[in-house]
Amino acid sequence: MREELDLIVYGSLNMDYVGYVEKLPSVGETVASKNFSIGPGGKAANQAVAASKLNANVAMVGRIGKDQIGEEMKAELRKEGVDDENIYYTSDSKTGIAMISVNPKGENMIVTHVGANALLSKKDIDSAEKKLRQAQGAVLQLEMEKDVAEHIIQKVSNQGKKVILNLAPIVSLEKYVLGLVDLLIVNESEATYLAGIEVESIESAKEAVTIIRNLGIDNVVITLGSMGAVLENESTTEFYAAPIVDVVDSTAAGDCFVAAVSLFWIRTGDLAHSVKNAVNVATLSVTKRGAQVSLPTLEEYEKFLKEKISN
Secondary structure: OOOOEEEEEEOOOEEEEEEEEOOOOOOOOOOOEEEEEEEEEOHHHHHHHHHHHOOOOEEEEEEEEOOHHHHHHHHHHHHOOOEEEEEEEEOOOOOEEEEEEEOOOOOEEEEEEOHHHHHOOHHHHHHOHHHHHHEEEEEEOOOOOHHHHHHHHHHHHHOOOEEEEEOOOOOOOOHHHHOOOOEEEEOHHHHHHHHOOOOOOHHHHHHHHHHHHOOOOOEEEEEOHHHEEEEEOOOOEEEEEOOOOOOOOOOOHHHHHHHHHHHHHHHHOOHHHHHHHHHHHHHHHOOOOOOHHHOOOHHHHHHHHHHHHHO
């Protein structure tokens, strides 16, 4: 690995157990899966791999159990070029898993068992400080204890690095900690929680993004699934439409977006351009099944862009 890092990613590693169903189950209903797959996932691991596939130099900090699943997770990260030096073992809990159902529209329902992810500690974060110093920016989600997430945000900010927060799942962070975030990325439900209004359209997202930015965050993005994303900062409030594709599986699309916008912003300094490209990268990811296996390489994305332009 090179000494310099584009990104350091903090958070969860899960093994995904995915059933492809004709319809998502309602309460008390059993549905049969015609196809089934097992593969590495977890929000942070997905984001680290997505960035690496886009040619980032990226390190990850997280926890796994001392079990076969954990070994497979580490091996997959190494294969994808992610620095796994600060992925720690724990004998107190098993590696996290996610049970996912996906319907023909690519929509999903997910149940996770956090397992070893819940044991990520402030000490773990401090032990990885060398990697933070080498990085240009840091990405985190909230599949961890609240105090650990707040410790990460404060530590990254104190080092003068960009703090990129994906507020998923929803956790009520202290207001002064939110104010340290350089880029906040939320989906419709997370934006609804933060803004206090229902976010279900481009218009309501534009209203919500202003409310959220007034919490003291310089740059806010609301992702709108297959529609695209809305960005607001001091320069602009803009909607970026997603290209139309045949959706197969949206499981890791949000993670793909977070990784792409983070990397492009670190590399170019142009957030608007980065959001536009991240929408396209995430859209490409939904055309394949699975989590990490669906994440596009930079070469695949460049090919996709050429085909989109030619059409």
